[in-house]
Amino acid sequence: MPDGLAYPDRISLAQLPTPLQCLSYPAVSERRLWCKRDDLTGCLLSGNKVRKLEFVLADALAQGADTLITCGGLQSNHCRATALLAAQLGLGCQLVLRGEQPPIADGNLLLSQLAGADVSCYPVRRYHHHLPELLHEHAERLRNAGRKPYIIPTGASDGVGVWGYIACAQELAVQFNAEAIRAPLVVCAAGSGGTLAGLAAGLSLYCPEAQVLGVAVCDDADYFYRRVHEDLSACRDRYPSFGLIEPKNFTVVDDYIGPGYAQGYPEVFDTIATLARHTGVVLDPVYTAKAFYGMLEQLRLDKFSARDVVFVHTGGIFGIYPERTSLSR
């Protein structure tokens, strides 16, 4: 295994390594199906965001920040993880959320509020057109109040956050060796693209035979090809001596988004129920269930020949509860 890559500073926040679990799932019986259990990076910190935040928050602390500002949808897993980590580290937290504040908070929003985050909600159009200004207005307000704010972009996907899944690729390579997994297909959901960027870059280094498949849950495939290259070039600009390489080993499919981001459809809800019943693994309706369904369809269509298929479960459990109506059987 190459050891040429130097990592930036990181604070240990996630429970690592997460297990690589073999799933017995009828639909892919001729292959081995594995689940990288990144839903187990923590209880309240479950999911992929905490891996990225290990690097992003090290950067924030190094810059002397005392307040985190970040953004996302009303049920953002990333905002929930950031709010809880801010509480853990004794930092303030301002969340800029997309949508109308509901009268009673549920799921991730409830947890973010419990963690003491200041929550500001904005109508969808205003959020889409003015997000950078909204973030800077909050930063300015906090600076005027004597605080030192640090803005974390959507999903902590940037040139710093990408290290979270480069490090995960290194962790996977060790597990692949232990399980005699040779040239796997590694599948993840793509939301803000940082997980995909990190896995593609990290695996092209630590396991060059691996292929990576990103299943889009919001924007189209072109967006994610662009995002991966942007995040990795931001990373190279920031850490010029770190020897990051350009990945050529990944594909994005955008056929499983359905009506839109965070909008489910029957196959998605059925996927959650079927997997839970057969394996005890529970997917979330916004990201992982769409990605898992997309993966099964791609395998059914014989788009990939890998004998070992590794699904990266990126978390999202608290997204189940606001979808209780669609998920009740």
Ligand SMILES: *Cc1c(COP(=O)(O)O)cnc(C)c1O
């Ligand atoms: C944010 C998120 C993703 C998407 O990861 P990105 O790095 O933003 O593409 C996938 N699954 C869950 C559960 C998430 O919260």
